[in-house]
Amino acid sequence: xxxxxxxxxxxxxxxxxxxxxxxxxxxxxxxxxxxxxxxxxxxxxxxxxxxxxxxxxxxxxxxxxxxxxxxxxxxxxxxxxxxxxxxxxxxxxxxxxxxxxxxxxxxxxxxxxxxxxxxxxxxxxxxxxxxxxxxxxxxxxxxxxxxxxxxxxxxxxxxxxxxxxxxxxxxxxxxxxxxxxxxxxxxxxxxxxxxxxxxxxxxxxxxxxxxxxxxxxxxxxxxxxxxxxxxxxxxxxxxxxxxxxxxxxxxxxxxxxxxxxxxxxxxxxxxxxxxxxxxxxxxxxxxxxxxxxxxxxxxxxxxxxxxxxxxxxxxxxxxxxxxxxxxxxxxxxxxx
Amino acid sequence: xxxxxxxxxxxxxxxxxxxxxxxxxxxxxxxxxxxxxxxxxxxxxxxxxxxxxxxxxxxxxxxxxxxxxxxxxxxxxxxxxxxxxxxxxxxxxxxxxxxxxxxxxxxxxxxxxxxxxxxxxxxxxxxxxxxxxxxxxxxxxxxxxxxxxxxxxxxxxxxxxxxxxxxxxxxxxxxxxxxxxxxxxxxxxxxxxxxxxxxxxxxxxxxxxxxxxxxxxxxxxxxxxxxxxxxxxxxxxxxxxxxxxxxxxxxxxxxxxxxxxxxxxxxxxxxxxxxxxxxxxxxxxxxxxxxxxxxxxxxxxxxxxxxxxxxxxxxxxxxxxxxxxxxxxxxxxxxx
Numbered sequence: 001x002x003x004x005x006x007x008x009x010x011x012x013x014x015x016x017x018x019x020x021x022x023x024x025x026x027x028x029x030x031x032x033x034x035x036x037x038x039x040x041x042x043x044x045x046x047x048x049x050x051x052x053x054x055x056x057x058x059x060x061x062x063x064x065x066x067x068x069x070x071x072x073x074x075x076x077x078x079x080x081x082x083x084x085x086x087x088x089x090x091x092x093x094x095x096x097x098x099x100x101x102x103x104x105x106x107x108x109x110x111x112x113x114x115x116x117x118x119x120x121x122x123x124x125x126x127x128x129x130x131x132x133x134x135x136x137x138x139x140x141x142x143x144x145x146x147x148x149x150x151x152x153x154x155x156x157x158x159x160x161x162x163x164x165x166x167x168x169x170x171x172x173x174x175x176x177x178x179x180x181x182x183x184x185x186x187x188x189x190x191x192x193x194x195x196x197x198x199x200x201x202x203x204x205x206x207x208x209x210x211x212x213x214x215x216x217x218x219x220x221x222x223x224x225x226x227x228x229x230x231x232x233x234x235x236x237x238x239x240x241x242x243x244x245x246x247x248x249x250x251x252x253x254x255x256x257x258x259x260x261x262x263x264x265x266x267x268x269x270x271x272x273x274x275x276x277x278x279x280x281x282x283x284x285x286x287x288x289x290x291x292x293x294x295x296x297x298x299x300x301x302x303x304x305x306x307x308x309x310x311x312x313x314x315x316x317x318x319x320x321x322x323x324x325x326x327x328x329x330x331x332x333x334x335x336x
Numbered sequence: 337x338x339x340x341x342x343x344x345x346x347x348x349x350x351x352x353x354x355x356x357x358x359x360x361x362x363x364x365x366x367x368x369x370x371x372x373x374x375x376x377x378x379x380x381x382x383x384x385x386x387x388x389x390x391x392x393x394x395x396x397x398x399x400x401x402x403x404x405x406x407x408x409x410x411x412x413x414x415x416x417x418x419x420x421x422x423x424x425x426x427x428x429x430x431x432x433x434x435x436x437x438x439x440x441x442x443x444x445x446x447x448x449x450x451x452x453x454x455x456x457x458x459x460x461x462x463x464x465x466x467x468x469x470x471x472x473x474x475x476x477x478x479x480x481x482x483x484x485x486x487x488x489x490x491x492x493x494x495x496x497x498x499x500x501x502x503x504x505x506x507x508x509x510x511x512x513x514x515x516x517x518x519x520x521x522x523x524x525x526x527x528x529x530x531x532x533x534x535x536x537x538x539x540x541x542x543x544x545x546x547x548x549x550x551x552x553x554x555x556x557x558x559x560x561x562x563x564x565x566x567x568x569x570x571x572x573x574x575x576x577x578x579x580x581x582x583x584x585x586x587x588x589x590x591x592x593x594x595x596x597x598x599x600x601x602x603x604x605x606x607x608x609x610x611x612x613x614x615x616x617x618x619x620x621x622x623x624x625x626x627x628x629x630x631x632x633x634x635x636x637x638x639x640x641x642x643x644x645x646x647x648x649x650x651x652x653x654x655x656x657x658x659x660x661x662x663x664x665x666x667x668x669x670x671x672x
Contacts, residue, residue, distance in 0.1 A: 018638065030503065154639030156500040164492040164500055167366065167663045168656055284626050286645040293622065302354065302656035303490030303646070309622040310642035320504055320638035327503045 001034055001330060002049075004086060004117070006079045006108045007094035008041040008067055011122055011149075013058055014315035015092070015322050020054040022323075032330045038086045040079040042095075044068025047075060047086055079104055083111045090118045090329060092322060096209075097125040099218050099238060109134065113141045120325045122149035122318055128222035132235040144332060146325035151177065151223045154317025155310030156324065157296055161231045168300045170231055174269035175296030176289060177223040179312040180206045180214040181246045181266045185278075186290040188254050189263055194247075206292060216245035217266060217276040224268040224276055231298075232270060244277040253278070263288055337370055337666060338385075340422060340453070342415045342444045343430035344377040344403055347458055347485075349394055350651035351428070351658050356390040362659075368666045374422045376415040378431075380404025383411060383422055415440055419447045426665060428658060429457040432545075435554050435574060438462040445470065449477045456661045458485035458654055464558035468571040480668060482661035487513065487559045490653025491646030492660065493632055497567045504636045506567055510605035511632030512625060513559040515648040516542045516550040517582045517602045521614075522626040524590050525599055530583075542628065552581035553602060553612040560604040560612055567634075568606060580613040589614070599624055 005012055019026070019034045026032045035051035043066035046052060052070065060070045068074050083091060091112035095105050102125035109119050109126050119138070121127065126134060127147055138145040151157050161170055176182050183206055187197040198215075201207050213219045221241040228234045246266055257264050262280040265288065269275055281288045286307040289295045294312030299305045311317055341348055355362070355370045362368045371387035379402035382388060388406065396406045404410050419427060427448035431441050438461035445455050445462050455474070457463065462470060463483055474481040487493050497506055512518050519542055523533040534551075537543050549555045557577040564570045582602050593600050598616040601624065605611055617624045622643040625631045630648030635641045647653055 154636075155642050156496075156639075159500040160492075160496055164495040165660075167660045286622070286625055286629065286631070289622055290620050295622070300490075300656075302652050302659075303492075304650070304653055306491050306644065306646035308642065308644050311640040314640070316638050317640055320636075323638075324501075324503045 001032060001090060001326070002037045002088040003034055003090050003092055004038040004040075004082060004088040004112070005036055005092050005094065006040045006105075007096070007123070008039050008057075008061055009094065009096075010315035011094045011318045011322070012039070012092075013061060014319035016054045016057055018316070018319050018323055030327050030330060031334070032327060034326065037088050038082045039067045040077070040082055041066050045075045045077045045079070045082055046070035047077065047082065049087065079108050080111050083108060083115065083117070088117055090120060090326065093119060093121040093123045095123055097123050097128075097213070097219070097222065099125055099128055099213070099222065102126040102129045106130065110137060113137050113143050113145070116141060116143060118144040118146070118329050120146045120322055120329070122147070122322060124150045124219070124222040124226065128225045128238045131225055131229040131237060135229070144329055146328060147226065148325050149318040149321035150226055152294055152296070152308075153311055153313045154320045155294065155308060155312065156321065157308055158227070158230055159324070160308055161298055165298070165300060165303065168303055170298050170300050172270050173227065173231065173296055173298045174267055174271070174287065176265050176287065176294055177268045177296070177312065178214055178217070178220040178266060179292035179294055180208070181217070181220070182290070182294070183292045185246060185249065185254075185264055185266065188249070188251060189258075191251070193251060194249065215247055217243045220266060220268045221276045224270070224274055228270055228274055234274075236274060240274060242273060242275045242277070246278055249278050337368060337426060337662070338373045338424040339370055339426050339428055340374040340376070340418060340424040340448070341372055341428050341430065342376045342441070343432070343459070344375050344393075344397055345430065345432075346651035347430045347654045347658070348375070348428075349397060350655035352390045352393055354652070354655050354659055366663050366666060367670070368663060370662065373424050374418045375403045376413070376418055377402050381411045381413045381415070381418055382406035383413065383418065385423065415444050416447050419444060419451065419453070424453055426454045426456060426662065429455060429459045431459055433459050433461040433464075433549070433555070433558065435461055435464055435549070435558065438465045442466065446473060449473050449479050449481070452477060452479060454480040454482070454665050456482045456658055456665070458483070458658060460486045460555070460558040460562065464561045464574045467561055467565040467573060471565070480665055482664060483562065484661050485654040485657035486562050488630055488632070488644075489647055489649045490656045491630065491644060491648065492657065493644055494563070494566055495660070496644055497634055501634070501636060501639065504639055506634050506636050508606050509563065509567065509632055509634045510603055510607070510623065512601050512623065512630055513604045513632070513648065514550055514553070514556040514602060515628035515630055516544070517553070517556070518626070518630070519628045521582060521585065521590075521600055521602065524585070524587060525594075527587070529587060530585065551583055553579045556602060556604045557612045560606070560610055564606055564610055570610075572610060576610060578609060578611045578613070582614055585614050
């Protein structure tokens with residue numbers, strides 16, 4: 001399977017390492033031979049139709065901070081140019097999420113689909129701003145659009161709701177979908193001020209470069225858009241979400257919650273409307289998880305409420321979700 | 337799809353009600369038209385090759401305590417005789433679990449498979465005592481053996497581990513797999529004695545007729561056998577489990593755990609060996625759920641630890657898992 005990889009940060013590198021370390025097993029067990037024919041990062045790109053060497057890619061990135069130096073001839077092709085000129089079966093889109101215009105991810109994805117490539121995106125921007133139309137574009141071009149890694153990182157939340165609960169109707173859900181804000185709120189629960197808890201989260205590298213994505217609830221809202229479209233079939237985009245972040249949560253609020261045996265969590269939910277905001281959750285509710293954990297509770301018609309808890313982020317975890325999407329695509333193609 | 341239903345207790349009746357209430361949707365959405373051609377309960381049976389009426393089945397059972405009175409001619413065919421003489425595509429086995437010889441479920445299942453019927457079992461007995469050989473028999477006879485409802489009731493734990501985490505290797509798991517003992521231990525956590533907590537659980541109808549199945553950990557051990565075989569590929573049966581129940585847990589043990597911010601839970605785990613026994617679990621561990629809830633934490637190679645929490649039992653919940661198995665079988669048959 002020929003792959004173009006747009007973005008080569010932590011997730012992209014983890015993925016390539018996963019390909020390297022599991023290559024024998026992927027071929028013998030699933031018939032998957034991932035061949036990365038092009039990689040694009042913010043500083044340049046590199047191409048080899050016969051497949052780039054996984055180890056050399058990672059080493060080059062480590063040494064030069066870009067894949068541009070992979071070969072002696074330095075390639076300055078952009079992601080879009082690569083997608084237009086290099087033959088491939090799948091685009092894996094891992095550039096940073098951007099909720100203003102979703103670029104460059106949006107153009108990567110639409111260009112790839114128009115050229116008949118399947119797309120795996122862990123970039124939430126394009127999905128948050130244009131989920132319904134991207135899905136239509138995929139159907140129109142008869143390609144698959146996969147995005148398991150966008151919600152829950154390595155925890156297969158989307159697949160669980162869609163496949164493990166097949167034959168069942170999910171009526172609503174509520175979840176902690178952003179690990180950074182959960183970490184901050186959890187620490188505030190021990191009496192630390194918002195400012196100190198935020199500083200600690202920054203020191204640990206948990207906060208996005210644009211801190212607003214975490215603190216104002218945008219990241220959680222983007223995930224809510226994806227869940228609402230995919231699980232409930234509601235055609236919404238980011239502006240439809242009623243979104244409040246955690247900046248105004250005070251230690252007093254948290255103490256008040258404690259008196260009710262509750263904790264304040266940033267909850268994304270789908271009850272009557274789609275909302276992201278701080279909410280009191282009973283401490284003995286399975287949803288009330290601490291630290292950087294993510295959790296989501298699905299309420300279904302016949303199977304009651306079911307909660308899934310896992311790490312919501314992490315390079316290897318997200319890479320493992322891309323691999324699952326790739327195996328799904330491999331299987332679907334083989335079936336045709 | 338022609339179905340023989342062995343056992344017509346809470347689960348069997350919930351299933352038939354589910355067929356009744358969702359019949360239009362099951363046909364239009366999944367192409368499934370469930371036709372129950374025979375039902376067997378402990379007092380008798382009833383047969384109609386053109387399909388029994390769902391409502392009448394439930395009404396008859398309610399009125400006479402058996403389906404035998406469904407038609408004017410009272411049928412005394414046993415389950416095995418029915419399976420030998422009535423043409424059907426699927427056996428749904430819901431008789432009570434028995435961990436001594438697994439009968440009558442064992443003979444129902446083997447007879448059905450030998451006749452080329454697919455089998456859905458929510459009866460844990462046959463699987464606990466003979467999982468490896470039953471799976472072999474299914475392969476030999478080219479039929480499907482499904483058992484989603486045996487672990488987690490309506491919570492699709494087995495499917496999650498097998499399918500949602502496909503491409504991933506689960507290295508170990510630990511879970512609270514029995515709601516009754518969890519209810520008793522949770523109540524003891526509030527200072528109530530074992531005896532009083534047990535009495536309360538009995539009053540609420542949570543305890544099996546043979547209380548040993550819950551209290552001595554047999555039910556949890558049976559589920560552990562199924563998980564170990566299905567998820568880890570270890571060929572074990574019930575006698576291989578190192579199993580201790582909750583009868584010897586004292587209020588002192590629980591108080592001691594509390595001092596460590598822990599609760600005592602009956603944990604079924606697969607670390608180095610397969611064990612069921614009371615164990616201290618940190619209160620902020622996602623696994624540490626209260627009341628009758630079930631929870632299981634899977635640790636995988638690349639996606640970290642993931643916990644699923646849900647109701648472990650209930651008629652409608654278990655019936656919904658049977659329906660999912662039936663839809664899987666329908667889909668597999670359509671694919672051939």
